[in-house]
Amino acid sequence: MKCLFSILVIIGNSNVLLANNDNCRENDLNALMVRLRVLRTEFADLKIKHEELINRIDLINDTQVVLKETNDNQETELRKHREEINNASSEIKLINIKNTKQEKELIELRKQINKTSSDINTENRKQDTELTKLRTEIDALKGGKVVASFTVTTPKMGATSTSLSFTTVITNEGNAFDSSTGKFTCPVSGLYYFSIHIVKTRSSSVDYAGCSIYLNGSSKVRAYTDPQDGTNGAEFGSYGVSTSVYFNLKVGDVVTIENCSGTIPGAVDSWTSFSGYLEKQVY
Numbered sequence: 001m002k003c004l005f006s007i008l009v010i011i012g013n014s015n016v017l018l019a020n021n022d023n024c025r026e027n028d029l030n031a032l033m034v035r036l037r038v039l040r041t042e043f044a045d046l047k048i049k050h051e052e053l054i055n056r057i058d059l060i061n062d063t064q065v066v067l068k069e070t071n072d073n074q075e076t077e078l079r080k081h082r083e084e085i086n087n088a089s090s091e092i093k094l095i096n097i098k099n100t101k102q103e104k105e106l107i108e109l110r111k112q113i114n115k116t117s118s119d120i121n122t123e124n125r126k127q128d129t130e131l132t133k134l135r136t137e138i139d140a141l142k143g144g145k146v147v148a149s150f151t152v153t154t155p156k157m158g159a160t161s162t163s164l165s166f167t168t169v170i171t172n173e174g175n176a177f178d179s180s181t182g183k184f185t186c187p188v189s190g191l192y193y194f195s196i197h198i199v200k201t202r203s204s205s206v207d208y209a210g211c212s213i214y215l216n217g218s219s220k221v222r223a224y225t226d227p228q229d230g231t232n233g234a235e236f237g238s239y240g241v242s243t244s245v246y247f248n249l250k251v252g253d254v255v256t257i258e259n260c261s262g263t264i265p266g267a268v269d270s271w272t273s274f275s276g277y278l279e280k281q282v283y
């Protein structure tokens, strides 16, 4: 460039100009050659860098391909997992629905069980009451709890002037018979059996003997004997006579031996006896 400027400035001297031109051309050529070599070197460097870039681009492309495959695989796995999660969610929903239904059924079953248990308890209590009543009745029939049976003998006049009392008590289960007054007082309602056996005293002064079984002051049956084995109307021999009766009694009814004939107790022997018992209780 300096040579070209010189040419323009020193335009009047042709020899100098030619010489200058030759020198300039050579210098320029050398400079150009130098410049060319630099450019070649730079070009070679650029080419190397270009190849390196190409290689890097190829590597990046390869990496991208690998990454894309990996990404695709991961997306496939992800879709698979999402499907599995969706399926699991659907199953969980179905299980929840089923559980809710089963819980309702369970509650209903528990209600039924509780009701059944309550019914059973009520029925059990009812049956227990019935059983207790039946046991009471059975005990009564067996004579286990309610007992009213007695046999007394050796008569004497009682506290009252009319009822016969006894001094010997053989049995008096339940203590319904009062030996001091000669009164049997009904303890429970039911069917009762009574009997009396009269034995006339062996004496010529005793003409006859007899007594009646009374219910609440009213004569019901009578045992009586009036033998005729003597000439004077009074019999020496000893004679026995009996009678019996069933009474349906209520609680508090009174049974006595009354209206005895002859001189009491002289007319009846000590073997005279009176018995009674509860045959069947009535509820």
Ligand SMILES: [Ca+2]
Residues within 6 Å of the ligand: 207, 208, 226, 227, 228, 233, 234, 235
């Ligand atoms: Ca007589």
